[in-house]
Amino acid sequence: MPPKLRDVAERAGVSVKTVSNVVNGYVHVKDATRDRVQRAIDELGYRPNLTARSLRSGRSGVLALAVPELDVPYFAELARLVVETAADRGYTVVIDQTGGGREQEMVVLKGIRSHFVDGVLFSPLALSAADLRARTDRAPLVLLGERAPRGPDDHVGIDNVRAARDATEHLVAIGCRRIAAIGAQTGGPGATARQRLSGYRASLTEAGLPYDPDLVVPARSFHRADGFAAMAALLALPDPPDGVFCFNDPLALGALRCLATRGIRVPQDVAVVGFDDAEDGRYSTPSLSTIAPDKPTIATTAVDFLLARIDGTAPTGPRRTTAPHTLVPRESTDR
Numbered sequence: 001m002p003p004k005l006r007d008v009a010e011r012a013g014v015s016v017k018t019v020s021n022v023v024n025g026y027v028h029v030k031d032a033t034r035d036r037v038q039r040a041i042d043e044l045g046y047r048p049n050l051t052a053r054s055l056r057s058g059r060s061g062v063l064a065l066a067v068p069e070l071d072v073p074y075f076a077e078l079a080r081l082v083v084e085t086a087a088d089r090g091y092t093v094v095i096d097q098t099g100g101g102r103e104q105e106m107v108v109l110k111g112i113r114s115h116f117v118d119g120v121l122f123s124p125l126a127l128s129a130a131d132l133r134a135r136t137d138r139a140p141l142v143l144l145g146e147r148a149p150r151g152p153d154d155h156v157g158i159d160n161v162r163a164a165r166d167a168t169e170h171l172v173a174i175g176c177r178r179i180a181a182i183g184a185q186t187g188g189p190g191a192t193a194r195q196r197l198s199g200y201r202a203s204l205t206e207a208g209l210p211y212d213p214d215l216v217v218p219a220r221s222f223h224r225a226d227g228f229a230a231m232a233a234l235l236a237l238p239d240p241p242d243g244v245f246c247f248n249d250p251l252a253l254g255a256l257r258c259l260a261t262r263g264i265r266v267p268q269d270v271a272v273v274g275f276d277d278a279e280d281g282r283y284s285t286p287s288l289s290t291i292a293p294d295k296p297t298i299a300t301t302a303v304d305f306l307l308a309r310i311d312g313t314a315p316t317g318p319r320r321t322t323a324p325h326t327l328v329p330r331e332s333t334d335r
Contacts, residue, residue, distance in 0.1 A: 002045075002046075002047065003044040003045065003046045004046075005019050005020060005023075005046075007044055007046070008037065008040045008041055008044055008046050011040035011043065011044060012033075012036045012037045012039070012040035013036070014033060014036070014037060018033060018037065019037055019040075019041075022034050022037040022038065022041075023041075024090070060116055060117060060118055061090065061091055061092060061118070062091065062092050062093070062094060062116060062117045062118060063086055063091050063092070063093050063094075063117060063118060063119055063120070063121065063303070063306060064093070064094050064095075064096060064108075064117040064119070064120045064121065065079060065082050065083075065093050065094070065095045065096070065120075065121045065122075066095075066096040066097075066098055066105075066108045066120065066121070066122045066123065066124075067079060067095070067096075067097060067098070067123045067144075068097070068098055068099060068100035068123060068125050069097060069099065069100065070095070070097050072222060072223075072248070072250065073249060073250065073276065073278035073279065073280060074248065074249075074276040074278060074293075074295075075123070077278065077279070077295060078123075078144070078295055078298065078299060079093075079095055081295055081296055081298075081299035081300075082121060082299045082302065082303060083095075084299075085299050085300050085303045086303050089303065089307060091118075091303075091307075094116075094117065096108065098124070098125075100125040100126060101126060102126035102127065105124045105125070105126050105127050106127070106131065108120065108122055108124075109122075109124075109127065109131060109132070109135050109137070110135075110136070110137055111137035111139065117139060118139070118140070118310050119139055119140035119141065119142070119306045119307075119309060119310050120139055120140070120141050120142070120306075121142050121144060121302050121303070121306060122141060122142070122143055122144065123143070123144040123145040124143065124145075125145075125146070125190075125191070125192075129151045132151040132152055132153060133151070133152055135152075140306055140309030140310050141153045141154075141306075141309075142154045142155070142156065142302050142305045142306045142309070143155040143156070143157075144156055144157065144298065144302055145157055145192065146160070146191035146192050146195065151318065152318055153318055154305045154306075154309065154314070154318050154319045154320070155318065155319075155320045155321075156298050156301045156302045156305065156320075156321055156323060157298075157320075157321075157322060157323070158293045158294075158298070158322060158323050158324075158325050159322050159325070160192060160195035160196050160199065161195050161196075161198050161199040161202070162199060162325075163196070163199065163275065163291045163293070163325045164195070164196040164197070164198070164199025164200050164203070164245070164247075164275075164291075165199040165200070165202055165203040165206075166199075166291060166325075166327050167199075167200075167245050167273045167275065167291050167327065168199065168200045168203035168204065168207075168245050168273075169203050169206075169207070170273060170289070170327055170329065170333060171243035171244075171245060171271055171273060171333065172203065172207045172209070172243075174243075174267070174271060174333055174335045175242075175335060176241075176242045176243025176271055177209060177242060177243075178212070178215065178239065178240070178241045178242050178243070179200075179204065179209065179215065179241060179242075179243040179244070179245060180215040180216070180217065180234050180241035180243070180244045180245070181196075181197060181200045181215065181216045181217070181244075181245050181246075181247070182217050182219060182226075182227055182230040182231065182234075182244060182245070182246045182247065182251050182252075182255060183196065183197075183217075183218075183219045183222060183226075183230075183246060183247025183248065183251050184197050184216050184217065184218045184219070184247075185218060185219065186218065192247070193219075193247055196247045196275065197216070197247075200245055214237060215234070215237075215241055217230040217233055217234060218230075219247070219251060222247060222248045222250055222251055223250050223251075223254070224250045224251070224253050224254035224257070225254060226250075226251060226254060227246055227250060227251035227252060227253065227254025227255045227257075227258070228254035228255065228257055228258045229254075229258075230251070230254075230255065231244070231254065231255035231258035231259060232258050235258070235259075235262060235264070240270070241270060242269070242270055242271070243270065243271045243272075243273075244270060244271070244272050244273070245273050245275075246272065246273065246274045246275065247275055248274060248275045248276050248278075249274040249275060249276045249277070249278040249280065249281045249288060249290055250278070250280075251274070252272055252273070252274030252275075252281065252288055252290070252332075253274070253280060253281065253284055253288065255272055256272055256284060256286070256288065256332065259272075266286055266331075266332050267286070267331070267332055267333050267334060267335050268335065271289075271332060271333045271335065272288065272289070272332040272333070273288075273289045273290065273291070273332070273333060274288050274289070274290040274291070275290060275291045276290065276291070276292075276293065277290045277291065277292030277293070277295075277328055278290075281330070282330070284332075286330070286331030286332045286334075287330040287331045287332065288330055288331075288332050289327075289328060289329045289330045289331075289332045289333040289334075290327075290328050290330070291325055291326075291327055291328070292325060292326050292327075292328045293323060293324075293325045294323045294324045294325060294326075297323045297324065298323045301321055301323065305319060
C-alpha cells in the first residue's frame, strides 16, 4: 500500500494536520518542523492524492499554459519561467501548443481541460476581441502577448511599437541609413508583426529617413529559415541595406547565417538587431544585439494575476500591464 499522511506523521513525530499543512504549502510552519516532515516524505516516498485534494478543495493545483510554438525560443523560455513561478506558488503547469491557428486557439478558449485545470495562461495570435468576449468557459484566464484591444480578460504584454522604435533608433545611431525590416505580416494572425512594423516606420520618420517598401521583407513565420531567405532577397536588391531590424531573434540568426555565407561583414557592412533576447543570440558569431523583454516580470505577473482570479481576490475589471524592455547592444551592431 502506498504511504498515507498518517504514515508520514508517525515517521516525523508530528500530527496529521501538520503534515497536511506542509504538503499544501501552508506558510505558518516552523522551518525545523517542515524539514522533518519533508525528510519523512522523501524517505517514505509519499505522494499526495491529487484527486482527493481536488474533491476537498474544488481545485486541482494545475494551471494550463497555451502558446503558439514551443520551438520558438521566446515561448520556450517564457514557459520555463512560468513553470518555475507556478512551482514556487505550489502549482503544476501543463503546456499546450496551438500553432497560432484560430481553430486550435478556439479549443483553448472553449475550455482547455476545464475539468482538470484551475486557470489558463494563453498567448493567442488569431483570436479577436469578439472571440474573447464570447467565451463561455468560466476557468480564470490571463492573456499574454498581443490581443485585440478592449478584451474582457487580464493581459500582460510589452510595448511592441516602442521596442521596435528603440531597435531602429539604435541602427540609426550607429550610422545606418538604409535600414531593412524582416518579418512583416500583412494579414491573418500578425498583430506582433504589425506593431513592430509600425514602430520601425515611426523611427525612420523621426530620423528623416524615407520608408522604402523594397526594404520591408515579409516572413511567413518567425523561423531561422525565413530570416535566411529574407536576407538573401535583400542582398539581391540593386542597393542593399546597411542595417536590418529583424522582428525576432530566430529571423536575425537566419539573416546572420546568410550574411556569413556571402562573405558580408557584420556589423561593418550590415548591422543586425533582433528581438526577444533568446539565449542563442548571446552565443552566435557575432553575438546578436536585441530587444530584451523582461520575461521574468511577464511570467511572474501573469501567474500572480491568474492566482488572484482563482482565489477571488482580483478586482472586478480586467487588469492590463506592460512589462519593460531594454535594448541589449552586442557585436552585431558594435561599429
